Amino acid sequence: MFKLISNNQVQLIIDNDYPFPASSDFILQALNASAYCEFEIHEDEIKEFIKNHNESIELIVATKKDATLEIEIAEDKMSAEGILITPQGGKLVDLDSAKAMLIKAGITRGYKQVYLEKLLQQQLNQPAGTKCTGVLASGKQPEAGRDATLEKKVSTLSDRLRKPKLLEDGRVDMLDFGKLASVKPGTILLTKIFETAGKDGYTITGDTIKAKPGQTTKLVAGEGTEIKSNKPNELIAIQSGVPIEINNGMRVDDIYSVESVSVKTGHIDFDGSVLITKNIEPNMKVNAKGNICVLGTVESAELIATGDITIKQGVIGHQNKDNEYLSCKISCHGELELGHAQYTFLKAKNIHIERLASHCHLKAKNLINVGNKDHPMGKLIGGKVLDARRIKLGELGCESGAKIELHLIQDAFKLKDSNEKLLQQQVKTEQHLVELQEALEKVENTKASEQKEALFNKITATHHHWIVQAEKISEKSALFEEYLHQLLEAAEIEVNQKLYPGVELHLFDKVLKTKRIYAPCQMKLREGKIKIDFKT
Template sequence: MFKLAHNGNILLDVHEHSPPSAAFVIEALEKSTFCECKINHDSINDYFKNSPNERTIVVASQHDATLEVVVSDDKMLATGELMLAQGGKALSLDDAKKQLIKAGVARGYKQVFLEQLLQQQFELPAGTKTKAILAKGRLPIDGQPAKLIPQVETLKSRLKTPKLREDGTVDMRDFGKLASIEPGAVLIKQQPATPGKEGFTVTGDILPAKAGESHALVAGEGTEISKHNPLELIATIAGVPVDIPYGMRVDDIFTTADVNVKSGHIDFEGSVIVTHNVDPGMRINAKGDITVMGTVESGHLTAQGDITIKQGVIGHQLDDKNLSCNIFSNGNIHLSHAQYSRLEAQNIFIERQASHCFMKANKLLQVGQQDNPKGKLFGGEIIDAQIVVAGEIGNESGAKMAINLAASGADVTADTDQCLKELAQTDSQLDTLQTAIEKADQVKDAEKKKLLLAKIGATQNHYCQQAEQLEKKLSTLEFHLHELLNNAQLQVNKTLHSGVEIHIFDKVLRTNRNYPPCSVKLEESKIEIEFKTS
């Protein structure tokens, strides 16, 4: 009934058997071997409408599968539009690749994309049009800029992390210890900039990438670029690291305007300068010196070096023994005035006056100007000092105050007693060893006797050296106590008021009246007051 022409048309011979209707032809065609061919509805309808005299009519046509590759305007995408075969041949992989080449696709193609599209020929109805992406371009990836990776905590980063208390709350005054570092510490490691990754279009055009911005490490004061690694910045001095553009510097002196809730407590390996004030409840701990240009109010300062406070220190009484302001120095303390504060140092220098303070100076406590100290000292207690110099001690009301000179002599005496005790024990050991030597002399076996005497001799030598060291220590302690007591004195350049209790070592003197300029010393185991002659 139907036959295939050489040009791919499907023909129906209607000369001998004229079909009754177009629907009959289409139904017969769909049941034939040419059912997947494209039906020519126009030709069939024209035959029945015009009743032509043709012997044959074209009822369908055979079509091979076709692939059209479309490249987007920006050339970043290639899309394949596949028209499935209608009674014709399926499209082969090789022929499909030729279409890609013809469209100019050169990069970004993946064969799996094409295979998945061609697979649709065996899954979808004949003549179906389907579409899929066959190639993708790639946008360029710009390089990453050079990155600085800090190896230490700087002041700036420290202030972002207040300290966590054990109960889980945050202490907004305490940010932990300042980030102090030692010479040779690595401050920054630089991660070099990357060149980026070039892109491309599906037609093979290169899309250049922008290289990451690069910049050199900046070695601020107190730092240098490592001689072994140009990407490392190292410290050349001890101090606190501070951020600068593209680098760091190291300050061996930490400077801040105020020590308050905003700054947090200061805990620093070097020296600290406060250009204004230290607020109540704040703390400074420094391995070097501390200098405060303003006032310390109810603060706590501790320094291995000197502490200088240009204005005053002001505290208040917490209980019978504790004050709210505490200044401790392993060096010297210099300040203008002090009130209700605890001060401890080698030497304490107060320019004007000290009232109701607890003070301890290993050597000198001076109240007043350097050349002629006439400052006021009243209330509170001097826990220990070797020499105290002031203009006026006590006050007119006769309020009690205590001054302890050479109080550390009690520690020297305790050390002396311990030294004597150890020396007595050593002497006892030596006596026991002498007895052992006498017994060893009676041993008849010569070899055994030799070994025994050698062992006893070594032990005896050890205790002899120990006794010698103890005797030297005892001599040093006795000399120190003598010097301490001989130099201990209280110098008053204006008035020594009544109600002052003066202790020199284990002796006590209580003043019951006012005294003119005088000095108080220990003479022949008795405290004596000597008046100054003009």
């Protein structure tokens, strides 16, 4: 009934022995029972042939096909996939032929023979003409290098103050912090763990993908320390004193310790750090190039430090009749930590108040935290926040509705002004470029001469200079815009208990005034407005 002819095709035989078939199903069943059952069956042609009942047409009912394998390489050249069509009565794709196809496709790395063998095995496991796919090769992404880190080897004054002495009965003595942290010459203060280069990756076509190396960190030797040339990863002390952390390093300060600061001691102005084991009395001043630590209270005094200020008890000031002058002023460049504050001006990078701030003026570069650092529940009543990026506390305001002003991200105004000046420069720069372009066109229209060429070169150089200037201004403006966006995104107030009426919040150029009591909430700038989101 069927005959295999040239081109690996199967022809339907119609003669006296094999009359015209009764139906297409009859032909299909006969093919499935024949030696050609795995060939590609031309089902549509068979049905059309039976429908027209045309006995004169020689009908090709099936075709013998070998297995095929295609290699597809991903656009990023990080993987290759094999697309296999199992044979339909024809030859299998053997392993050597498949390997040759991989080489021809340009695959040189990331190939595993087991993947190829698994795919080719489908020729025996799957029905004829089945499409099978499988990954044949995979590239490797680069591994970024590890950044350099600094490992602290000694306890600093700040570390000591965070660990008050534990008494035998389980209580903590908040005035006894044990032996003062100090070091001797030759003590290792910090060690630098060097950055790593990372590991390069590769594509399946053999291209190397360079790894991003880790960023280095420069070990900085402050006063009283040094880095020896034969040990560039170690910072050591060269004098006895107290180790103080600085950016990417330490310094060793001599420390001045005194029981109280009063008229008996006079004002203190010291190049290192200062430790006061009791109180600072009214009208006294303490100025330190390092840190200041007061284990008692501060009343109507002035403290200024280049480093950190820690006051274990509280600070108390007074206000003049005009409600403008505060008699107590505490200012430092680093961290400011204290128990409570009243009628005091406080300024630092970050301000941490343990319990309460009442009618104070606070100015922080970054954070104002009132209460426990993990979940602050302290109170901020009256006064003003002159600047900060974030405020975290328990209660903001009071039930009486006493006014309190909060001004956040004041740096944003400077950024905005700077960007406007840049935009004005951009306008002038573009005007210069237009004028220079006009000048170039005029020169081009003049007759050729040595003067023309010299003038043309001069104008071209000037034109290039202003193009570079325009690009620099544009890049700087984009950086200002990005930093302003980051400032606005980061600014927030987190209230963990209650937000009272009488609070006037200024977030950049937006203002919100509260007129009722709010449950725990967060206030952020979103979609050009100050939004209050309640905590769940």
